[in-house]
Amino acid sequence: NAGVTQTPKFQVLKTGQSMTLQCAQDMNHNSMYWYRQDPGMGLRLIYYSASEGTTDKGEVPNGYNVSRLNKREFSLRLESAAPSQTSVYFCASSHDRPTEAFFGQGTRLTVV
Amino acid sequence: AQRVTQPEKLLSVFKGAPVELKCNYSYSGSPELFWYVQYSRQRLQLLLRHISRESIKGFTADLNKGETSFHLKKPFAQEEDSAMYYCALVSGYSTLTFGKGTMLLVSP
Numbered sequence: 001n002a003g004v005t006q007t008p009k010f011q012v013l014k015t016g017q018s019m020t021l022q023c024a025q026d027m028n029h030n031s032m033y034w035y036r037q038d039p040g041m042g043l044r045l046i047y048y049s050a051s052e053g054t055t056d057k058g059e060v061p062n063g064y065n066v067s068r069l070n071k072r073e074f075s076l077r078l079e080s081a082a083p084s085q086t087s088v089y090f091c092a093s094s095h096d097r098p099t100e101a102f103f104g105q106g107t108r109l110t111v112v
Numbered sequence: 113a114q115r116v117t118q119p120e121k122l123l124s125v126f127k128g129a130p131v132e133l134k135c136n137y138s139y140s141g142s143p144e145l146f147w148y149v150q151y152s153r154q155r156l157q158l159l160l161r162h163i164s165r166e167s168i169k170g171f172t173a174d175l176n177k178g179e180t181s182f183h184l185k186k187p188f189a190q191e192e193d194s195a196m197y198y199c200a201l202v203s204g205y206s207t208l209t210f211g212k213g214t215m216l217l218v219s220p
Binding site for chain 1 (some may be wrong): 118121144146154155156157158161198202207208209210211212213
């Protein structure tokens with residue numbers, strides 16, 4: 001029972017490089033989320049998708065794009081990575097409203 | 113706009129001591145509040161929610177609308193309680209807002 005799976009677990013990028021973080025859930029959830037976790041800042045919502053085919057900005061969307069590829073998958077893309085995007089990224093999903101969100105194991109991204 | 117405040121970055125206690133992790137919120141509507149926990153090298157997981165008024169792993173939390181608080185309490189801390197704890201609020205349809213988190217360290 002995998003739950004929410006994120007790939008990769010670790011990544012180092014050079015400034016200006018691009019990459020896509022992948023997230024998949026097998027719980028048939030409608031809603032999916034991307035958060036970033038920074039020391040002293042807690043978790044901040046980047047983007048979310050309330051249903052397949054819809055996406056909305058969260059608190060810190062600048063520098064990111066997302067795609068809800070299908071009901072299972074929600075990817076996060078950094079088009080031109082910056083050192084300020086060094087963080088741990090978490091994907092999460094919930095049935096509808098996030099009254100119980102299930103999280104992936106996180107992706108630790110370093111931009112040098 | 114909604115806000116969740118956890119005033120303590122770090123709370124250090126000895127095993128067997130009572131624990132209270134503070135959480136205050138700001139929200140104009142009727143809030144739904146939660147505590148999430150992240151143990152070392154594990155993913156974030158739901159600990160408890162105010163609406164169910166349950167006790168999980170000995171932890172309880174009561175919503176106090178007058179004081180806009182949702183403090184997490186445990187009468188006797190255990191070493192395995194050491195973790196990062198996040199208070200969170202659901203507002204609207206799809207937004208889960210987290211506090212900055214409190215690291216709980218329980219020493220033997």
